[in-house]
Amino acid sequence: MSVRDTVASPPARYGLLASLYTAQFLGTAFFATALTSILRERGVPLAELGLLQVALMVSALRVLWAPVIDRFGSRRRGHYRSWLLVLQPAMVVALLCLTVLDPVADLDLLLVAGLVTAALSASQDVAVDAIAVRLLRPHQQGVANGIQVAGGYVGSIAGGGVSLLLYDSVGWAPTILVLAALTAVPWWQTLRFTEPAGQRADSTLATRYGALLGLFRQRRLLPWLLVVQPCCWAGIFAAYTLVGPMLVDAGWSLSSVGWVTSIAGDGVAVAGAVVAGALVARHGTRTCLVVFGLCQVAAVLALLPLAFGTAPTVPTGAAILLFKLAYAASATVIGTVSMRLSRPALAGTDYSAMATVGSVVAFGAGAVALALADSAGYPATLTAAAVLAFTGVLAVRWVP
Known part of the structure; x- marks a missing residue:
């Protein structure tokens, strides 16, 4: 069955990308x-949990090898399909x-495994993003980025939520087998x-890295x-990283x-x-960035009672x-802007480059937030996250 049969219509294309x-x-x-909550429940300090965020930061560096994925691939099996x-x-x-x-006991090896998993996932993301840029027309990219973010959350439900329930009932190894x-x-x-x-990747690898640097020379x-x-990612991710540890410290079970x-x-x-x-698609990226950004600031501030240790089920659940x-809506708009600004001939490289700067800051903010919370406390750290998110909203007028 060919791609022209399976992804000829927009719904079929969206289904392929969602999977x-x-x-x-x-x-x-x-x-x-999930692992952050598991380790926190077993007494691992917040500062050491920050090392896990540092290991996952490798996924944000995918732009460093994205030109390799754009340049090399099997013509017979499909350029990006061969990578997948x-x-x-x-x-x-x-x-x-x-x-x-x-x-x-094997936390060091676990950090290495996290780094490897993040690198493989990031490499697949480059290939899938490039396929999306090639398959979709501009007016379809907003919906596609919604599906991308939604797919990430479906993966998060299974990888971050269901896995906690499984771990709480059947233990470590069976949980990992289900994930695999x-x-x-x-x-x-x-x-x-x-x-x-698609467009043939005839340029040399050196030329493609030069084109990557050229992206950063576009004023x-x-x-x-x-x-x-x-700023948007730093504010979002700094707060997001704290949610699991705050709930555990407030006495919530891993299942909850x-x-x-x-x-x-x-x-x-x-x-x-x-x-x-x-x-x-209806209102444009600039308006949506402002609206969803302000919602994000409000959502971060709504977590302050939890930061102070007050965690009744209904109000805390509503805040989360x-x-x-707000997190998902903001991520969708951010991805749409990056996809719109990507050059088709360098689809994987450009999209990854624009995501990399924000992602490096995001993972860095997550690691710093855990360390800062260990010394300054959760409330001060959450307030700083809200300020960063609001700074991103103020800067929206500069979006091209």
Whole structure:
């Protein structure tokens, strides 16, 4: 079956992308969300949890090898499809290696495994983003980014939420086996997928890295690359990293954390991402960045009672759902802007480059937030996150 048969219509294209985006987020969601709560419950200090965020930061550096993925690939099997056929089983193997580790006693090896999983997931993200840029027309990109973010949250529900419930009931190794099995699901779809012929990657690798540097010399893009996107992501992710540890410290069980933060929270986020994609198509990116950015600031401030240790179920759950909704909507708009500004011939490289600056700041903010919370406390750290998010809103007028 050819791609022209399977992805000829927009719904079929969206379905293909949704499957791929969901699978690549399973492993990273487990490391970023579930594992953080597991380790905190077992007494690991906040500062050491920050090392996990540093390990996951490698996914933000995918721009360094994105030109390699853009340049090399099999013409017979499909340029980006050939990468997917290798990366998907590699992620499964990386997860299976976790079954023999103890999450606390083997923390160093766990950090290495997190780094490898993040690198593989990021590499798949480059390939899938490039396929999306090639397959979709400009008016379809808002919906596609909604599906990308929604797919990430579906992966987060399974990797960050369901995995906590499984761990609480059946233990470590069975949980990892389920994650590995879910990660392998889209491989059959990739096998049936025939990538359409795109622009030939005839330029040398050195030329492509030169083009990457050229992206940062475009003055009209610098405010987006260096101010708007980094501030938005830093504010969002600094607060997001604290949610699990704050709930654990407030006495919530791991099952309760999983239900609220990932299953219910990410379920709401899926809807928020899809709706945001549709709103971007109607109202444009600038308006949506301001509206969703202000919602994000309000959502971060709504977490302050939890930061002070007050965590009644209903108000706390509502605050987390609001935060997840605003997070997903903001991420959808940010991705749409980056996709719109990507050059088709360098699709994977450009999109990854624009995501990298913000992502490096985001993961860095997550690590700093955990360290700062250990010394200055949760309330001061959350307030700083809200200030960063609001700075991003103020800078929206510079978006090209």
